[in-house]
Structure formats: structure tokens, C-alpha cells
Amino acid sequence: MNSNKPEDSVAIDVQSVTKIFKGETEVLALDDVSVQVRENEFFTLLGPSGCGKTTLLRLIAGFEHPTDGRIKLHGSDISLLPPNKRPVNTVFQNYALFPHMTVAGNIEFGLEMMGQAKAERSATVDRMLALVQMEELKNRRITEISGGQQQRVALARALAPHPKVLLLDEPLSALDLKLRKEMQIELKRLQHETGITFVFVTHDQEEALTMSDRVAVMSAGKILQVGSPRDIYDHPTDRFVANFIGESNFLNAELTKVSKGKGMIKLASGAELDASLPSDAPAVGPVSILIRPEHSQLTKRSSKAPLSGSIDNIVYFGTDTHFHITLETSEAFTVRTQNKPGFEGAFQIGDQVSLTIEPDAVQVLKD
Amino acid sequence: MTQQNSSPSMKTAKEVEEFARRQDTKNRLLLASPAILIITLFAAGPLLIVVLYSFLTAGDYGNVKWIFSTDGWFSVFMQRDIFDDTLQIADAHVSIFWRSIKLSLLTTVLTAAFGIPTAYFIATRPLSQRNLWLFLITVPFWTNLLVRTIAVMELIRGEGVINNVLRWAHIIDDPIQMMFTDFAIAFGMTYVYLPLMVLPVYASIEKLDFRLVEAAYDLYANRWKCFWRVILPIVKPGMIAGSILVFVPSLGAYITPRVLGGGKNLMFGNLIELQFGQGRNWPLGAALSISLMVLVMVALLYYVKVSGGDDNNEHR
Known part of the structure; x- marks a missing residue:
């Protein structure tokens, strides 16, 4: 979408990278992956375990080298540089803090290895401690602080050398829910304050949506879609992406018209609706479409409605209620409505209902 | 209720x-x-x-x-001169103490030099192979100490394997005198006590989280710095344990210096044995035994203090 941005705003340029792990059986971890991470953005690699997201991160960090393809950092090829020669730092999943050093010692380590003078180092350490609000624990041993505090030290340690890019490998997965929410906000703040490009790996879709400027959804060694969280959520172009992020209703429909990136689809009921198309638009004919559960509303039964069916089940979730509906085409469909105080809702299990669909809610999928 | x-x-x-x-x-x-x-x-x-x-x-x-x-x-510590009865320092004892300490330290250094790379090698093998390697390391332990020491003798004596091979290859003409030297004792003790160094070091390397090594590389450390600043401090407890396990029995070793050192290169253990045997001076033997124990304890306390103190100045 923004591919016409100037070249110098690209921080990391991954160019058709393939990674094969050779062992007893060869494992194709990354299959011809190309992606660009822009400068100063919070970029997230999202996918289930084993999708290759961590491998891609390790390739950028230098712990692995690509079997094929190139990785560029601000235009220069770093594919074969060892990790200690790359201006890139990592926050590890288990933090990997040095257990025999203090909090300050851990943060200072990278600066010392870079050969900074002592005075400069301690100034940076103090600045980093302030940044992650850990001043009081400066001289504590790593074994004496909590998991959340270790997380902050790991961040401070990786940020201290002021890397061009900070890589974060599922850093929040070991924290409990409350702490995780706090750290999500904290990370966003740190990224904003330091102006460093963040590449964040997670399998948690909510984390990806709330924190990222852009998200790349990965599966089976490939990047399926790259876009803003809103883009990815509202307009997933792939069934996997739609399923992985949020809840989805998939329906069969017929694509009747394609013009200027927009399309028209026809449902089984005969109703015609505007639809968003994936980038490589499919030909006119039968397609799968996606409608998010909250982009549809229940109404009284009407013959003019695009979709009709009967309510199978109603599930109360506190903030909202899910209505499970079997359509006349016998496809399953879920509608999510937000609950209002003191209002039980007008629909019962077994009711015959119709559905309205909000404008711009229909997305045509690639498959 | x-x-x-x-x-x-x-x-x-x-x-x-x-x-x-x-x-x-x-x-x-x-x-x-x-x-x-x-x-x-x-x-x-x-x-x-x-x-x-x-x-x-x-x-x-x-x-x-x-x-x-x-x-x-x-x-x-003291002796009376045989001729004029003046008090002298028992220099025979002192030189034996000194040789014991020197050879034990040398043995500890040698077992560390051979044992640490061995332990690292084993700890980095695939899990399925490690037990086999550990088994091979401990096999000599199941053999009688005397037999193993005589095997070492077979290697280093004048007509032994090493000299024969060197002569056969025309590297030397006359056999190198290795038997009945301090070298022979240190060589024998290194061989005998090597597993005592390998096992605790292996245990600590095996526990080492290799992600810490990655973290060090990520933070611009080169190989040497990574070893010196991250691997070594974490593996140090195992090396200390191994050093103690080697140093203490070396100091009191008896069979190895007896067989490989001959009669003249006595170590502490032989000196004690002498008092209870030919010397017929049990009180002196007992006093020497306690001296040895005190020596070991002082050495251990010093070692613990030195290695414990290190941690505090790790990062000022």
C-alpha cells in the first residue's frame, strides 16, 4: 500500500529469505519470505507456534544465517554478519539475563563490550534504569527480582546500546495477564520515547492488534498478509488470517463484478453487496467471503434481508452476547451484539430472524 | 464437633x-x-x-x-642435628610438604586443562550420546588404582610405550627418563583424578543456559569476552568443586607417588606411611596426618574465600 515510500525509511529489508534446518529431516522454516520493516515502526510478526516467526527474528538478530536470500539493514547487507557485529539487540523470551551479575551489571554489559568509557556507561545505565523505572533495584541480583522486573531489566539491557532495531521474542508470554497488559502499554511508550524500530514476535493476536503499527501474519514459513492492525482485522485476505485473528463467519457467495479494487457479491438469497477484494483479485465466479460477527445485526424476519435463519443458541459474555444462527443455506453464522444495561434482548432460542450487514463488512478471500 | x-x-x-x-x-x-x-x-x-x-x-x-x-x-617442623644437637628446621619435611603442594596444584591445573574441554565436549553432544561419553570417562574408576598406576608406568618407563614409539620414529636415540620424577607423579595423578574434574564441570556446563551465550553475542561480546564474562563465571562453581575433588586427594596421594615416584620423590602420604611403618614413630605420623588435614582445610577455606569474594567485585 505504501510501497512508494522512499528507500531510506526502510529499516530492515528481508529479501526472499529461505531457511532450511538440516538435521535428520530437513525442515523448511522460512519459505521465500520478503518483508520490509520501516524505520521507527512497531512491527509485529504474528503467527502460531512453528510458523517461522522466531526463525525470522533469529535471522535478523544473526543467530541463524539464511539458506537463501538476503537481509539488509538500512541498505547494507547483514545476512552473514555475526550477532555481535549487528547494531540490533534482542529481548529474549526467557529474558536470558546474566544470573551472576546485578541489574546494573546486566544493563552495562553491552555498553562495556562496545568499549564505552566507564563514566559514559554509568550515565547510560542510570538513564535506562529511569526509563524502565527500576532505579531502586540497581544493585540487586537478577535472582532477587520478580519476573516482571526481570522483563524490564531485559528491555533496559537491550535498549542501552541504542540499537538501530530492537527485536522482541515473545517477551510478555511469561507474565500474568495484568502485568502483560501493563507491559503492553509500557512497550509502546518505550518505543515512542526511544524512537527505535521494534520488531515484536508474538502468537497473541490481541497483543499484536493493540501494540503494532503494522502486523505480518505468518503461517507455515510464509508471510500471508502485512498491514495495519485495522487492515488485518477488517480486511483479512486469507482464510487463515481471518481465523487466526478474531472470530469469523465464512460464507459461500458469487463474485459478480470487479472494478477498481472493489467488488460486488451475490448471496444465496439473491441480495447483492459491495465487497472488499484481496490484492490479487480473484476472477468473477464462486468465492468465499468473510463477515465479522459484530458487523452484523439481528432484525425481525424479513424477506428482503440478505441473510435469514434461526437462532440455535445464545451465549452471554458480559460485555456482549453471541447468537449462533443456522442460515437457510444451513451455513453457521454468529452475530455478536453489545449488551446494554437492563436490556435482556428481544430474541429467544428458536426464533426465526434476519440479519443486516453493515457497509464495508464483506471481505472476499483469496481461496 | x-x-x-x-x-x-x-x-x-x-x-x-x-x-x-x-x-x-x-x-x-x-x-x-x-x-x-x-x-x-x-x-x-x-x-x-x-x-x-x-x-x-x-x-x-x-x-x-x-x-x-x-x-x-x-x-x-624441627629436628636436632645428628652431630651437635642444634635445632634446625626439618627441611626434609618442608621439602616434602612443598613437593606435595606443588604437585597437587600442578595436578589440579592439568586436570582442569584436560578436563574442562572434555566436559564442554560431552555437555554439547546430543542428549542420547552424553551418557555413553560419561560412561567412558568413569570406566577407569572401576579398575583398581594400583593396576591403573602400573598401567601408567608401562606407558612412561624406559622400555615403555612412549619411549619405544619415539625411538621407533627416530625422534630420540636414548629413552627419556620419565619414571621416578615429579613429572611421573603429576602425570599419574592427572590420569587418575581426571574424572573427578570432568564430572562436576560437566554438570555445571550442562546446566548452562546457552541462550545466555546468545545474549552475550547479541550484546556485542566476541567469543573470548563471552567465555570470560559469561560462561566462566557461571561454570565456576563446577570448576571449584572439581578442583577441590582433585586437589584434596592429590595432597594425600599414596599409591601413585609410591609407584611412579620411586623411593626418593616422597609425598605427604608416603611420609606418613613411613612413620607408621619403617619409621616406627606413630606420634609423628599422627601429627603429620593432622598437619595434612589442617593444610587441606586452610587451603579449602582460602579457596572458598577467594572464589566467593570474586562475586562481589564482579560489577562495581
């Missing part, structure tokens, strides 16, 4: 609890009694006897006379 407020039942409950606690203490003592008995009989007891003997007079044909004397302790 129905009698909750009545005092008799409360009292009973308290008594039961009290009884159970007493019973518990009694049972614990009872359970520990075999261990206490063994420690008293076989560890503390003999030690006390040795201390006692060191303060008695030597008997004419070995054994002791029950007369208090500090002669044993006196002769550990």
Missing part, C-alpha cells in the same frame, strides 16, 4: 497434638541414630584417636607408650 466448647475435649486435642510432636521428635532421633552412630564410630572416633596418639611417646617397635609428649609435633 458437638462438644466444641467443653474443656475436656479441648484438652484432649491439645494433648494429642503434644504427644504427636514428642513422638515425631523421638522418631526423628531414632531414624537418625544409625547415621549418628556411624559418624561417631568411624569418623570422629578415629580422628580423636589420631589426635590423642600425636601427643604420646613413640613405642620402641611401633605403637605408642602412654606418656604425654609433644615430640611428635615438634618433629613435624
Whole structure:
């Protein structure tokens, strides 16, 4: 979408990278992956375990080298540089803090290895401690602080050398829910304050949506879609992406018209609706479409409605209620409505209902 | 439950609890009694006897006379000149102490030099292979120490394997004299005590989280810095344990210096044996034994202090 941005705003340029792990059986971890991470953005690699997201991160960090393809950092090829020669730092999943050093010692380590003078180092350490609000624990041993505090030290340690890019490998997965929410906000703040490009790996879709400027959804060694969280959520172009992020209703429909990136689809009921198309638009004919559960509303039964069916089940979730509906085409469909105080809702299990669909809610999928 | 407020039942409950606690203490003592008995009989007891003997007079044909004397302790460090009876430092003893310490330190350094890379090698093998390697390391342990020492002798003696191979290859013409030297003792002890270094070092390397190594590389450390600043401090406890396990028995080694050192290169253990055997001076032997023990304890305390102190100046 923004591919016409100037070249110098690209921080990391991954160019058709393939990674094969050779062992007893060869494992194709990354299959011809190309992606660009822009400068100063919070970029997230999202996918289930084993999708290759961590491998891609390790390739950028230098712990692995690509079997094929190139990785560029601000235009220069770093594919074969060892990790200690790359201006890139990592926050590890288990933090990997040095257990025999203090909090300050851990943060200072990278600066010392870079050969900074002592005075400069301690100034940076103090600045980093302030940044992650850990001043009081400066001289504590790593074994004496909590998991959340270790997380902050790991961040401070990786940020201290002021890397061009900070890589974060599922850093929040070991924290409990409350702490995780706090750290999500904290990370966003740190990224904003330091102006460093963040590449964040997670399998948690909510984390990806709330924190990222852009998200790349990965599966089976490939990047399926790259876009803003809103883009990815509202307009997933792939069934996997739609399923992985949020809840989805998939329906069969017929694509009747394609013009200027927009399309028209026809449902089984005969109703015609505007639809968003994936980038490589499919030909006119039968397609799968996606409608998010909250982009549809229940109404009284009407013959003019695009979709009709009967309510199978109603599930109360506190903030909202899910209505499970079997359509006349016998496809399953879920509608999510937000609950209002003191209002039980007008629909019962077994009711015959119709559905309205909000404008711009229909997305045509690639498959 | 129905009698909750009545005092008799409360009292009973308290008594039961009290009884159970007493019973518990009694049972614990009872359970520990075999261990206490063994420690008293076989560890503390003999030690006390040795201390006692060191303060008695030597008997004419070995054994002791029950007369208090500090002669044993006196002769550990001092001796009277045979001709004019002047007091001298017992330089024969001092040189044996010194040789023992020197050779034990050398053995510790050599086992570390060979053992640490070996332990690293084993710890980085796939899990399925490690047990086999560890097994191979411990195999010599199942063989009698004397037999193993004689095997070493077979290697290094004048007509031994090493000399024969070197002569066959025309690298040397005359056999190198290796037997009955300090080198022979250090070589033999290094061979004998190597597993005692490998095993604890292996255990600590195996526990090392290799992600810490990655973290060090990520933070701009080169290989050397990574080893020196991250791997070594974490593996250090294993190396300390290994060093103690090698140094302590080396200091008291008896068979190896006896076989490989011949008669003239005595070590502490041989000196003690001499007093209880040919020397027929049990009090001196006892005093030497205790001196050795004190020496080991001082060395250990110093070692623990030095290695413990390191941690605090790790990062000022």
C-alpha cells in the first residue's frame, strides 16, 4: 500500500529469505519470505507456534544465517554478519539475563563490550534504569527480582546500546495477564520515547492488534498478509488470517463484478453487496467471503434481508452476547451484539430472524 | 464437633497434638541414630584417636607408650642435628610438604586443562550420546588404582610405550627418563583424578543456559569476552568443586607417588606411611596426618574465600 515510500525509511529489508534446518529431516522454516520493516515502526510478526516467526527474528538478530536470500539493514547487507557485529539487540523470551551479575551489571554489559568509557556507561545505565523505572533495584541480583522486573531489566539491557532495531521474542508470554497488559502499554511508550524500530514476535493476536503499527501474519514459513492492525482485522485476505485473528463467519457467495479494487457479491438469497477484494483479485465466479460477527445485526424476519435463519443458541459474555444462527443455506453464522444495561434482548432460542450487514463488512478471500 | 466448647475435649486435642510432636521428635532421633552412630564410630572416633596418639611417646617397635609428649609435633617442623644437637628446621619435611603442594596444584591445573574441554565436549553432544561419553570417562574408576598406576608406568618407563614409539620414529636415540620424577607423579595423578574434574564441570556446563551465550553475542561480546564474562563465571562453581575433588586427594596421594615416584620423590602420604611403618614413630605420623588435614582445610577455606569474594567485585 505504501510501497512508494522512499528507500531510506526502510529499516530492515528481508529479501526472499529461505531457511532450511538440516538435521535428520530437513525442515523448511522460512519459505521465500520478503518483508520490509520501516524505520521507527512497531512491527509485529504474528503467527502460531512453528510458523517461522522466531526463525525470522533469529535471522535478523544473526543467530541463524539464511539458506537463501538476503537481509539488509538500512541498505547494507547483514545476512552473514555475526550477532555481535549487528547494531540490533534482542529481548529474549526467557529474558536470558546474566544470573551472576546485578541489574546494573546486566544493563552495562553491552555498553562495556562496545568499549564505552566507564563514566559514559554509568550515565547510560542510570538513564535506562529511569526509563524502565527500576532505579531502586540497581544493585540487586537478577535472582532477587520478580519476573516482571526481570522483563524490564531485559528491555533496559537491550535498549542501552541504542540499537538501530530492537527485536522482541515473545517477551510478555511469561507474565500474568495484568502485568502483560501493563507491559503492553509500557512497550509502546518505550518505543515512542526511544524512537527505535521494534520488531515484536508474538502468537497473541490481541497483543499484536493493540501494540503494532503494522502486523505480518505468518503461517507455515510464509508471510500471508502485512498491514495495519485495522487492515488485518477488517480486511483479512486469507482464510487463515481471518481465523487466526478474531472470530469469523465464512460464507459461500458469487463474485459478480470487479472494478477498481472493489467488488460486488451475490448471496444465496439473491441480495447483492459491495465487497472488499484481496490484492490479487480473484476472477468473477464462486468465492468465499468473510463477515465479522459484530458487523452484523439481528432484525425481525424479513424477506428482503440478505441473510435469514434461526437462532440455535445464545451465549452471554458480559460485555456482549453471541447468537449462533443456522442460515437457510444451513451455513453457521454468529452475530455478536453489545449488551446494554437492563436490556435482556428481544430474541429467544428458536426464533426465526434476519440479519443486516453493515457497509464495508464483506471481505472476499483469496481461496 | 458437638462438644466444641467443653474443656475436656479441648484438652484432649491439645494433648494429642503434644504427644504427636514428642513422638515425631523421638522418631526423628531414632531414624537418625544409625547415621549418628556411624559418624561417631568411624569418623570422629578415629580422628580423636589420631589426635590423642600425636601427643604420646613413640613405642620402641611401633605403637605408642602412654606418656604425654609433644615430640611428635615438634618433629613435624624441627629436628636436632645428628652431630651437635642444634635445632634446625626439618627441611626434609618442608621439602616434602612443598613437593606435595606443588604437585597437587600442578595436578589440579592439568586436570582442569584436560578436563574442562572434555566436559564442554560431552555437555554439547546430543542428549542420547552424553551418557555413553560419561560412561567412558568413569570406566577407569572401576579398575583398581594400583593396576591403573602400573598401567601408567608401562606407558612412561624406559622400555615403555612412549619411549619405544619415539625411538621407533627416530625422534630420540636414548629413552627419556620419565619414571621416578615429579613429572611421573603429576602425570599419574592427572590420569587418575581426571574424572573427578570432568564430572562436576560437566554438570555445571550442562546446566548452562546457552541462550545466555546468545545474549552475550547479541550484546556485542566476541567469543573470548563471552567465555570470560559469561560462561566462566557461571561454570565456576563446577570448576571449584572439581578442583577441590582433585586437589584434596592429590595432597594425600599414596599409591601413585609410591609407584611412579620411586623411593626418593616422597609425598605427604608416603611420609606418613613411613612413620607408621619403617619409621616406627606413630606420634609423628599422627601429627603429620593432622598437619595434612589442617593444610587441606586452610587451603579449602582460602579457596572458598577467594572464589566467593570474586562475586562481589564482579560489577562495581
